[in-house]
Amino acid sequence: MSSSDHAHDHGHDDHDHHHGPAKGMMRWITTTNHKDIGTLYLWFSLIMFFIGGGMALIIRAELGSPGLQFVDPMFFNSMTTMHAIVMIFGVVMPAFVGLANWMIPMMIGAPDMALPRLNNWSFWIMPFAFTIMLSTLFMDSGGPAGGWTLYPPLVLQMGDSFAFVIFAIHFMGISSVMGSINIVATIFNMRPPGMTMMKMPMFVWTWLITAYLLIATIPVFAGAVTMLLTDRFFGTSFFSAAGGGDPVMFQHIFWFFGHPEVYILILPAFGIVSSIIPTFARKPLFGYDSMVYATASIAFLSFIVWAHHMFTTGMPLAGELFFMFSTMMISVPTGVKVFNWVATMWRGSMTFETPMLFAIGFVIMFTIGGLSGLMLAITPADIQYHDTYFVVAHFHYVLVPGAIYSLMAATYYWIPKWTGNMYDEKLGKLHFWISTIFVNVLFFPMHFVGLAGMPRRIPDYNHIFADWNFIATVGAFGFGFSQLLFVYIIMKCIKGGKEATSEVWEGARGLEWTVPSPAPYHTFEQAPAIDANTVTR
Amino acid sequence: MTSGVYRWMLFVVFALALPSVSWAGYWGAENTNMPVGVTEISGEVHALHMRMFWWCVAIGAAVFAVMIYSMFKHRKSKGAVAADFHESTTVEVLWTIVPLVILVVMAIPAAKVLIKMEDFSDSDMSVKVTAYQWRWQYEYLDEGVSFYSQLNPAHNAARQANSDIDTEQFEHYLKDVDNPLVLPVGKKIRFLHTAADVIHSWWVPDLAVKKDAIPGFINENWAKINEPGIYRGKCAELCGRDHGFMPIVVKAVTQEEFDTWVSEQKMKTAAADMDAIRQWSKQELVASGERVYQANCASCHQKEGQGIPGMFPAIAGSDIATGDIDTHITTVMNGVNDTPMQAFASRLSDADLAAVITYQRNAFGNATGDSLQPSQMRSLRHGMRQSALDTPENNFKGVN
Amino acid sequence: MSGATDYYVPHEARWPIVGSIGLFLFFMGFANWLNGRVLGRELFIAGSIVLVVMMFGWFGTVIKESESGTYSPQVDTSFRMCMMWFIFSEVMFFAAFFGALFYARSFSGPWLGGEGGGGADVTNALLWTGHDYGWPSDGPGALGGDYRPMGWFGLPLINTLLLLTSGVTCTIAHHAIKEGDRKKMVRWLGATVALGFIFVACQAFEYYEAYAHLNLKMTSGIYGSTFFMLTGFHGFHVTMGAIMLLVVMLRGMKGHFTADNHFAFEAAAWYWHFVDVVWLGLFIFVYLV
Numbered sequence A: 001m002s003s004s005d006h007a008h009d010h011g012h013d014d015h016d017h018h019h020g021p022a023k024g025m026m027r028w029i030t031t032t033n034h035k036d037i038g039t040l041y042l043w044f045s046l047i048m049f050f051i052g053g054g055m056a057l058i059i060r061a062e063l064g065s066p067g068l069q070f071v072d073p074m075f076f077n078s079m080t081t082m083h084a085i086v087m088i089f090g091v092v093m094p095a096f097v098g099l100a101n102w103m104i105p106m107m108i109g110a111p112d113m114a115l116p117r118l119n120n121w122s123f124w125i126m127p128f129a130f131t132i133m134l135s136t137l138f139m140d141s142g143g144p145a146g147g148w149t150l151y152p153p154l155v156l157q158m159g160d161s162f163a164f165v166i167f168a169i170h171f172m173g174i175s176s177v178m179g180s181i182n183i184v185a186t187i188f189n190m191r192p193p194g195m196t197m198m199k200m201p202m203f204v205w206t207w208l209i210t211a212y213l214l215i216a217t218i219p220v221f222a223g224a225v226t227m228l229l230t231d232r233f234f235g236t237s238f239f240s241a242a243g244g245g246d247p248v249m250f251q252h253i254f255w256f257f258g259h260p261e262v263y264i265l266i267l268p269a270f271g272i273v274s275s276i277i278p279t280f281a282r283k284p285l286f287g288y289d290s291m292v293y294a295t296a297s298i299a300f301l302s303f304i305v306w307a308h309h310m311f312t313t314g315m316p317l318a319g320e321l322f323f324m325f326s327t328m329m330i331s332v333p334t335g336v337k338v339f340n341w342v343a344t345m346w347r348g349s350m351t352f353e354t355p356m357l358f359a360i361g362f363v364i365m366f367t368i369g370g371l372s373g374l375m376l377a378i379t380p381a382d383i384q385y386h387d388t389y390f391v392v393a394h395f396h397y398v399l400v401p402g403a404i405y406s407l408m409a410a411t412y413y414w415i416p417k418w419t420g421n422m423y424d425e426k427l428g429k430l431h432f433w434i435s436t437i438f439v440n441v442l443f444f445p446m447h448f449v450g451l452a453g454m455p456r457r458i459p460d461y462n463h464i465f466a467d468w469n470f471i472a473t474v475g476a477f478g479f480g481f482s483q484l485l486f487v488y489i490i491m492k493c494i495k496g497g498k499e500a501t502s503e504v505w506e507g508a509r510g511l512e513w514t515v516p517s518p519a520p521y522h523t524f525e526q527a528p529a530i531d532a533n534t535v536t537r
Numbered sequence B: 001m002t003s004g005v006y007r008w009m010l011f012v013v014f015a016l017a018l019p020s021v022s023w024a025g026y027w028g029a030e031n032t033n034m035p036v037g038v039t040e041i042s043g044e045v046h047a048l049h050m051r052m053f054w055w056c057v058a059i060g061a062a063v064f065a066v067m068i069y070s071m072f073k074h075r076k077s078k079g080a081v082a083a084d085f086h087e088s089t090t091v092e093v094l095w096t097i098v099p100l101v102i103l104v105v106m107a108i109p110a111a112k113v114l115i116k117m118e119d120f121s122d123s124d125m126s127v128k129v130t131a132y133q134w135r136w137q138y139e140y141l142d143e144g145v146s147f148y149s150q151l152n153p154a155h156n157a158a159r160q161a162n163s164d165i166d167t168e169q170f171e172h173y174l175k176d177v178d179n180p181l182v183l184p185v186g187k188k189i190r191f192l193h194t195a196a197d198v199i200h201s202w203w204v205p206d207l208a209v210k211k212d213a214i215p216g217f218i219n220e221n222w223a224k225i226n227e228p229g230i231y232r233g234k235c236a237e238l239c240g241r242d243h244g245f246m247p248i249v250v251k252a253v254t255q256e257e258f259d260t261w262v263s264e265q266k267m268k269t270a271a272a273d274m275d276a277i278r279q280w281s282k283q284e285l286v287a288s289g290e291r292v293y294q295a296n297c298a299s300c301h302q303k304e305g306q307g308i309p310g311m312f313p314a315i316a317g318s319d320i321a322t323g324d325i326d327t328h329i330t331t332v333m334n335g336v337n338d339t340p341m342q343a344f345a346s347r348l349s350d351a352d353l354a355a356v357i358t359y360q361r362n363a364f365g366n367a368t369g370d371s372l373q374p375s376q377m378r379s380l381r382h383g384m385r386q387s388a389l390d391t392p393e394n395n396f397k398g399v400n
Numbered sequence C: 001m002s003g004a005t006d007y008y009v010p011h012e013a014r015w016p017i018v019g020s021i022g023l024f025l026f027f028m029g030f031a032n033w034l035n036g037r038v039l040g041r042e043l044f045i046a047g048s049i050v051l052v053v054m055m056f057g058w059f060g061t062v063i064k065e066s067e068s069g070t071y072s073p074q075v076d077t078s079f080r081m082c083m084m085w086f087i088f089s090e091v092m093f094f095a096a097f098f099g100a101l102f103y104a105r106s107f108s109g110p111w112l113g114g115e116g117g118g119g120a121d122v123t124n125a126l127l128w129t130g131h132d133y134g135w136p137s138d139g140p141g142a143l144g145g146d147y148r149p150m151g152w153f154g155l156p157l158i159n160t161l162l163l164l165t166s167g168v169t170c171t172i173a174h175h176a177i178k179e180g181d182r183k184k185m186v187r188w189l190g191a192t193v194a195l196g197f198i199f200v201a202c203q204a205f206e207y208y209e210a211y212a213h214l215n216l217k218m219t220s221g222i223y224g225s226t227f228f229m230l231t232g233f234h235g236f237h238v239t240m241g242a243i244m245l246l247v248v249m250l251r252g253m254k255g256h257f258t259a260d261n262h263f264a265f266e267a268a269a270w271y272w273h274f275v276d277v278v279w280l281g282l283f284i285f286v287y288l289v
């Protein structure tokens, strides 16, 4: 919180005609300031990261060795389910929205988000929605235990938690859609004259496209869970064969949302990495235009690949072929991005501060996850990989050293701008190295057990899987506890540290580096002058 | 390039190659890679998998090598000065086209295998596989044989929380069943997958088959096993509390052995029919009922009938198990809609049903003194079928 | 510096947190109610009231600010974009239900009836013996018993005409305000609102008919499910749209809006046209074919 207290102090220097933030609790509850709201989002997701991570550690503890040691299978299933929901909807998405709030207005030279009150509401829904979601864990019948994919008819067997989970999803959906609308309106409408679309930083572009994906798919998800609700409580039969429906229909609707959703979790990460690598390579981003087109292509393709999650459901051959080919196609624009990053580094003048380390870690490990995704796209092979730990390994590689690493990179990169202080570089590097070692110890062996036949979502297994699982569990605890270091570094940086200049990084480019560090409470109330020569990205 | 750079590149190649090679050394290891399996398709899938794997290693190695080279060569501390180029249509077109070509090369063999897998024609025999929470039913449609298959009871006891049974004594812990699926080798066997409650998925890695079992629908699948042997698999779709405890065992035998086995099974069925007609004593019913209960009901209602509060009701002192016997019978036969309590009418024989109901009414302190004869069940069952068809909600579960 | 923007950034917002609490009570209450728990319905009602109060308060503030000229044209554009993207999200919400309808009609239905390859023939032969597929369908289990489908002729056709006419009256009202003729705008808006409410009344009657005479219910298999969910959500949207137009009309009567500042009118009108178009989709795919 004190990060913005600083902002407050400095805010009056240039803009004394504005009243600064209100005092105490009410400041945070009623704030309409994009930086305050960004801060709230970021704290919220950090807290949720520990809750979701705590659940992951329960999962890993149970899977540390064969036999049921700690938890009931039902509780295990609800841990799996809740872990995923918390991590996706409570950590990665809000964190990206928080970064969007903080950075997009500063990057495009806008005074704030387009609809500041709505912005406040988008955030203040989240704690309430997750109160509903997490409260189900304390019900007699336990939390939701049907997997985050909520497949009927299993999900219809849940106890009291069912209705709460559905409504919590509606609730979060309202927040996501409102937040995205706000971002779209900000990007389209709040750019000062001269800030053309092609002058926007990649982070802004990726968020624009992400927001579009969110607005297009979250309502579909809301529709799908509404059908679950009426099937359970009002006698409809969308997902029951006896009434002419089909359980697989839910999967189609779910993945029509679910696949774009995974790109929602990665496109802003691409944007972050595309900001960081040029800075530390001291060289402009290679192939900006093709990056924009690649992002758009990924978004487009993401709408026509959803059934690659359903190769074992008995689709007709033509469908399987179509979804295999379209899924493979996504590798092309994604490859363009990876190659552009490498070309940006090529013949640069690189230094390796913590944000750069995390960005490079991202590129390498995301690519590993992407390549295993490509293997999954091969339908005959996927029929074997499906619902095994190989899939778990795939998506954790793109999500943890992928999305989560991008968030850490972003934090290290922008925290001097947020707090006005440099973080502790030594500790930052240490954090990177131990995280990177443990994250691979954690997730790499999952490829092996998956291939060898260990299904996902099981609390107990045969001894042949024991060694790799034990190693993964060691990695999980190592990775989990090294995140405490992350929190320590953040705290330390908020409290003090070397003062940051406004440029912060030698190679930094873009408007956010033209304002003082910490960024004043209000920035760009006067539209900055931007002409063809202004460096904005 | 300086020798220092070569050293670094060597290091990188080594670092990347190490895990893949050490993994390659594990190829045969049953805990690290996909099995080659025992069907033509499984061999092709394995080959496809390995080919994709090496493609990915190669792509990764190429990309990372360039990247890491540049990281060492173009670092500021080495005095590198940033160039200023930031686009090149040529390379950009190149690295769009080349991956596209690679993808086409990957897709062709994949499509071939897929087309082969999806050819269900000309099968020699059909087995209908119905999934239940948490067991499988196998029906040999042509032979008229049918039975249930579930986790080996010894493993089931060992896996309970606080069981104190060492699981390591079982070589195939959680991968063994009471009644394996017996199949002849060299025959194209068509599987018809469906489910009675929620979605399950029938997966045997050695046969390279995995297909979802969807309630109300039938999915086709096939395998032609080349070698006799025992092949183990698992349910691969989350299906509730005991999803992890729903193994599959396929025992592939020669045609002669298979024929012998079929006639044995037929004899067993005939014996069960006899059981349903004869008069049983109460002790017999309770004794047999306990066995049926522990095998079929205890996973939810628990060993001592105490249930799990909030999830599975207790049988001890249950209103239904101590009240009107008709309600009790209906509950067990038709199940309770939208709960894990499923219809056992199609799953248990008349003798087992009569026994388990008698047992529940006389065990765990439920002292009703009632007893139910298999013959009563048999006549009830016919009435029940009829009424099950009248109420559409139950229809779904009543059909078998 | 290239000219100052005077983008209006409000300094605090008290209504959002009220809205969140309202939604929280609403959802918690609804869930408890569905589970048959105590206080569920009461919480649900309390939440609804808080939400209504929030909307009055929030929109009231915005209206006051708008009328006092706080907003620049750029703010106006933000509102417009917001509304357009909101409508797009609504389109996608309906898309899910239309998707369900198409899927059931062209995939799961025929499959259960044994048409097509794969396991369709065995599905029909072994699980649903004797079931013939044809739309409308309540599935092989004939859920909900005998029913008669809702024909397109009669009420649905009248409703189509009502909504189409209301689209025209709404446009006339729009032209009126663009010419600065507020009285005319109010008159034509009045007609639009009336048509909207007549539509809702007709639909209520249609539902009554369905339940009372056709035995067509939510529980009538997939046909009943898609029929009531699609028309139901549409009817709900018509109601909301009509209320929005009503508020605009009342504001018009109070002397709000000018020829070049009438965003609220336009937002409500866009919404109304969206509802109109959805109805056309419904009329064609739910009633006609």
Ligand code: HEA
Pocket: A149, A262, A263, A265, A266, A308, A309, A327, A328, A330, A331, A332, A334, A335, A336, A338, A366, A367, A368, A369, A370, A371, A373, A374, A376, A377, A378, A382, A385, A386, A387, A391, A394, A395, A398, A399, A402, A403, B059, B063, B098, B099, B100, B102, B103
């Ligand atoms: C951030 C999230 C994210 C991202 C980015 C991706 C990216 C991809 N995913 Fe992943 N995926 C998930 C999250 C994600 N996935 C999740 C959460 C699940 C499981 C859901 C569940 O069941 O719970 C899943 C599951 C999943 C499946 C289903 C598996 C199954 O259940 O059977 C498949 C199948 O095709 C798949 C494929 C892909 C592909 C092809 C990509 C591609 O986008 C990857 C593209 C990238 C590269 C290929 C690497 C870089 C490219 C180059 C270096 C160029 C050179 C390349 C070539 C020459 C080809 N994913």
Ligand code: HEA
Pocket: A049, A050, A051, A052, A053, A054, A056, A057, A059, A060, A080, A081, A083, A084, A085, A087, A088, A092, A146, A147, A148, A149, A392, A396, A399, A400, A403, A404, A442, A456, A457, A458, A476, A479, A480, A481, A482, A483, A484
């Ligand atoms: C962004 C998404 C995201 C992230 C970040 C993670 C992070 C992690 N996941 Fe996640 N996971 C998913 C998304 C994610 N996961 C999804 C979508 C599924 C599929 C669910 C399904 O099947 O339905 C899944 C499933 C899943 C499984 C499979 C479960 C199963 O199939 O039964 C496992 C098993 O190991 C696992 C492990 C982990 C671990 C160890 C981490 C680690 O990275 C976590 C790091 C840990 C911490 C950060 C903890 C820090 C905590 C402390 C230091 C202790 C203090 C604690 C408190 C204060 C409370 N995950």
Ligand code: CUA
Pocket: B131, B132, B134, B199, B200, B201, B235, B236, B237, B238, B239, B240, B242, B243, B244, B246
């Ligand atoms: Cu049956 Cu999982």
Ligand SMILES: [Cu+2]
Pocket: A258, A259, A262, A305, A306, A308, A309
């Ligand atoms: Cu996907």
